[in-house]
Amino acid sequence: MAQVMVYFLPFVSLLLVVSLFKSFDARRYLEKEIVKQLEARGANAVASTSMMDTRTPVTRETFLAMVDSLDSDAVLVTQLVNLETEAKMKDARPEATYNIRPTYYYNVWSVDVKEYVEPQRMYLKHAIGLATQLYSVAKQEPVWAIESETNISKDYDEYGDLSVIVAEAKAITRHLARDGLLAA
Numbered sequence: 001m002a003q004v005m006v007y008f009l010p011f012v013s014l015l016l017v018v019s020l021f022k023s024f025d026a027r028r029y030l031e032k033e034i035v036k037q038l039e040a041r042g043a044n045a046v047a048s049t050s051m052m053d054t055r056t057p058v059t060r061e062t063f064l065a066m067v068d069s070l071d072s073d074a075v076l077v078t079q080l081v082n083l084e085t086e087a088k089m090k091d092a093r094p095e096a097t098y099n100i101r102p103t104y105y106y107n108v109w110s111v112d113v114k115e116y117v118e119p120q121r122m123y124l125k126h127a128i129g130l131a132t133q134l135y136s137v138a139k140q141e142p143v144w145a146i147e148s149e150t151n152i153s154k155d156y157d158e159y160g161d162l163s164v165i166v167a168e169a170k171a172i173t174r175h176l177a178r179d180g181l182l183a184a
Contacts, residue, residue: 015074016066017031018063020058034169042182046066079131081147083128085126087125089123123154126153130148152164
């Protein structure tokens with residue numbers, strides 16, 4: 001992860017966490033993980049998805065209304081800035097069983113071969129880039145930013161690995177605390 005810019009503020013006491021993804025579920029999962037990590041460090045945080053549903057418009061006015069209702073000090077915004085996917089088809093390794101047995105004839109054997117070949121599989125390689133900014137409500141400008149990139153390789157049929165989101169949430173909160181933006 002590369003630090004982009006840092007302005008030191010007094011620690012943030014109430015933080016609104018916002019993720020800007022197309023999928024509501026992806027937004028909710030990342031926001032919940034970031035809130036969980038922030039609360040583990042003693043900060044008060046609220047996920048924006050806890051105050052909205054799938055029909056709530058994702059607009060600036062919606063988030064400003066949340067800031068006003070919570071009286072939050074800052075807003076932590078994470079958004080997708082890069083997504084590259086590479087797909088490859090790979091052949092599965094065939095498996096064979098052999099049944100060899102003698103026949104009634106001298107030096108003649110019977111061989112039964114059964115071969116099982118799995119269908120081809122699709123393997124995906126993703127490069128995901130996230131940008132996170134901390135906005136000060138008082139200054140009405142970004143005061144801290146970080147950009148991260150993650151690579152994921154998996155079989156198309158595999159269930160999604162959510163540990164990447166947990167790792168991103170931990171990294172974001174670790175950098176916020178390291179830069180003195182969180183209490184404790």
